[in-house]
Amino acid sequence: MNAHSSLLGLYEPGQGWLFRFPVGLKYLLLLLVTVPPLVWGHWGVTVAALAAVLVLLGSSGIGPVRALRIGWVLWILLLVMAVYHLVSFNPAAAVVQSGTILVAVLAARMLTLTTSTPVLMDALGRALGPLRWVRIDPRQVALAVALMIRSVPYLIGSIDDARDAARARGRDRNPALLLTPVIVGAVAYAERTGEALHARGLPGDD
Amino acid sequence: MISLRGVSVVIPAVRRGDADRVLLRDITLDLAERRIALVGANGSGKSTLLRLLNGLRLPTAGTVSVDGHDTVKEPRAVRSRVGFVFTDPLAQLLMSTPIEDVELSLRSRIRGQRERTRRAQELLDERGLGHLAHQSIYDLSGGERQLVALTSVLAVEPAILVADEPTTLLDLRNRRALRRTFAALDQQLIYSTHDLDVAADADRVLVLHEGRVIADAEPAAALAAYEEVLV
Numbered sequence: 001m002n003a004h005s006s007l008l009g010l011y012e013p014g015q016g017w018l019f020r021f022p023v024g025l026k027y028l029l030l031l032l033v034t035v036p037p038l039v040w041g042h043w044g045v046t047v048a049a050l051a052a053v054l055v056l057l058g059s060s061g062i063g064p065v066r067a068l069r070i071g072w073v074l075w076i077l078l079l080v081m082a083v084y085h086l087v088s089f090n091p092a093a094a095v096v097q098s099g100t101i102l103v104a105v106l107a108a109r110m111l112t113l114t115t116s117t118p119v120l121m122d123a124l125g126r127a128l129g130p131l132r133w134v135r136i137d138p139r140q141v142a143l144a145v146a147l148m149i150r151s152v153p154y155l156i157g158s159i160d161d162a163r164d165a166a167r168a169r170g171r172d173r174n175p176a177l178l179l180t181p182v183i184v185g186a187v188a189y190a191e192r193t194g195e196a197l198h199a200r201g202l203p204g205d206d
Numbered sequence: 207m208i209s210l211r212g213v214s215v216v217i218p219a220v221r222r223g224d225a226d227r228v229l230l231r232d233i234t235l236d237l238a239e240r241r242i243a244l245v246g247a248n249g250s251g252k253s254t255l256l257r258l259l260n261g262l263r264l265p266t267a268g269t270v271s272v273d274g275h276d277t278v279k280e281p282r283a284v285r286s287r288v289g290f291v292f293t294d295p296l297a298q299l300l301m302s303t304p305i306e307d308v309e310l311s312l313r314s315r316i317r318g319q320r321e322r323t324r325r326a327q328e329l330l331d332e333r334g335l336g337h338l339a340h341q342s343i344y345d346l347s348g349g350e351r352q353l354v355a356l357t358s359v360l361a362v363e364p365a366i367l368v369a370d371e372p373t374t375l376l377d378l379r380n381r382r383a384l385r386r387t388f389a390a391l392d393q394q395l396i397y398s399t400h401d402l403d404v405a406a407d408a409d410r411v412l413v414l415h416e417g418r419v420i421a422d423a424e425p426a427a428a429l430a431a432y433e434e435v436l437v
Contacts, residue, residue: 010302012340117301118309122319139313146310150301153344192297198262199290199298200311200359201282 007071007105007152008112016060018114023123026111029056033107037100043092046099053106062113070105071156078102112149121146140203147193151186158185208237208259208288208366208396213268215254215417229254231417232268237396241388243405243425244398245432246414252370252398255414259368259396260288272366289364289393293371295351296343304330304346304354305339311361326361333357333387349380356387369397373404402429 013019018026033053037046057067078098085094111120121142128138162181197203210233217227230251237259244252257263258270261277261284269276275283292298301307308326316322330336333353338346346354352372359367369388373381385404388395399405411428413421413435421431 010342011306116309116323117306118313118322119319121313143310143313147300153302193300195262196292196298196300198285199260199292200362201285201287201289201364202310202362203314 007074007156008149009066009069009109011113011116014061014114016062016114018056018060018062018110021114023111023115023119024127026115027123030107030111033110034100034104037096037103041096041100043095043099046096046103049103050099050106053103053110057106057110057113060114066113067106067109070102070109073156073159074101074105117146117149120149137203143203151189151193154189155182155186158182158189161185207273208235209269209271210235210237210258211269213258213265213270215251215258215263216266228417230258230265233419234268235412235419235422237394239409240394241408241410242394242396243408243411244396244414245400245402245405245411245429246398247436250414251417252414256290256368256370256396256398259366260284260290262290286362287364288366288368289359289362291352291356291359291367291369291372293374295348295355295375298355299343299351299358302342303340304335304343304357307343307354307358308361311358315362329357329361330354347380348375349377349383352376352380352384353387356384360391360393365393367391367393367395369395371398371400373399373401402432405429 021029033049033056037049054064054067058064078101081101082094082098085091085097121139124145125139125142128141131138131141159178159182162178162185165181166177213233214231215229217229219226233255244255246252254263258265258277259272261270261281264278269278271277272284272287275287277284299307301310305323305326308329309322312322312325316325327336327339330339333356335350335353335357338350338354343351343354352375356372372388373384376384381401381404385407388397389407397404397408405411406425406429408425411421411423411425411432412419413428413432415435420435421428423431
């Protein structure tokens with residue numbers, strides 16, 4: 001399993017302006033790029049948003065090859081959606097639906113590729129500060145979100161693992177056969193994550 | 207000090223008529239030495255005993271306490287004193303890169319983000335892992351992952367470190383590196399192993415067999431008893 005297949009990518013320190021941009025403003029930028037194609041639903045807006053997010057990433061040293069490395073599962077999903085609309089003689093919907101999802105993923109990657117997880121957790125913890133009024137610790141919620149983000153590459157990788165295991169037994173033609181091992185693997189992963197937190201005394205006395 | 211009093215761990219039978227499965231039987235121990243090794247065949251109860259020590263597993267009967275804190279009644283106090291290193295470091299690493307993983311451990315101790323990153327880098331540098339700080343954990347070798355996992359657990363400054371077969375997945379070079387690291391630790395260290403050389407590094411060796419401690423002595427005597435049981 002390789003984290004590079006991750007939907008949200010891996011943060012590596014860089015010199016581009018997005019790396020130095022305050023995390024709160026990056027969240028705002030994310031909304032500015034993703035909301036218009038969702039609201040207008042016009043293919044032109046979607047293409048413009050897609051170009052904008054690629055330019056934003058490119059201007060910070062993240063080229064299209066790295067930006068678009070979102071994993072084969074999502075590419076297949078986007079392709080299936082686009083082909084469905086194309087054979088239904090609705091090319092505009094093909095661009096809007098697949099393109100809007102791609103814009104949202106790339107905008108999320110704009111955040112995760114240029115910001116370390118601890119910084120994202122701190123920002124989220126601060127933003128969720130009002131939860132203290134209802135006796136919920138925002139830092140624990142931020143930790144839960146970070147662990148959820150971390151689980152994405154694992155779960156995508158577990159689909160690959162289950163497919164390889166099925167292929168080794170000559171039973172790779174039925175995708176439904178992958179479902180059980182992937183679900184069992186996800187539950188086991190959740191249990192291991194709990195144990196790993198416990199092993200280093202987390203969550204601590206925040 | 208860790209104390210076990212009359213500890214048993216039993217898994218109830220799934221089907222009526224089957225016998226319960228006993229993982230540990232009536233174990234009473236005081237663990238005070240600086241380095242303690244557990245040896246025993248697969249299924250002898252080593253991992254179960256180790257997991258009792260920081261509350262990852264709770265006893266079915268008897269009590270386990272760490273510096274007077276019961277693992278059932280005061281789990282948080284126990285967790286903060288006893289760090290645990292798993293056999294497979296990938297099961298231990300929670301973040302995508304070494305530096306983020308160590309930072310996670312430092313989160314409740316150091317609030318400032320820059321100071322936390324600086325300290326995490328410092329801890330990785332101390333273990334010779336600084337150059338790997340921003341690599342994906344999936345791109346590290348088994349030995350590097352194990353050292354990162356150890357660094358992350360030690361970052362919370364536990365008084366006691368428990369390690370479940372930490373050298374099993376390592377090659378000879380990484381095994382030696384980990385032994386050197388263990389030898390230099392200030393913490394009390396309790397570990398299980400199948401490697402008799404690693405067991406011989408300890409001050410005291412416990413031999414487990416079918417859920418019981420059948421030998422408890424300094425390494426030479428205990429390992430002789432272990433070889434007798436195996437043969």
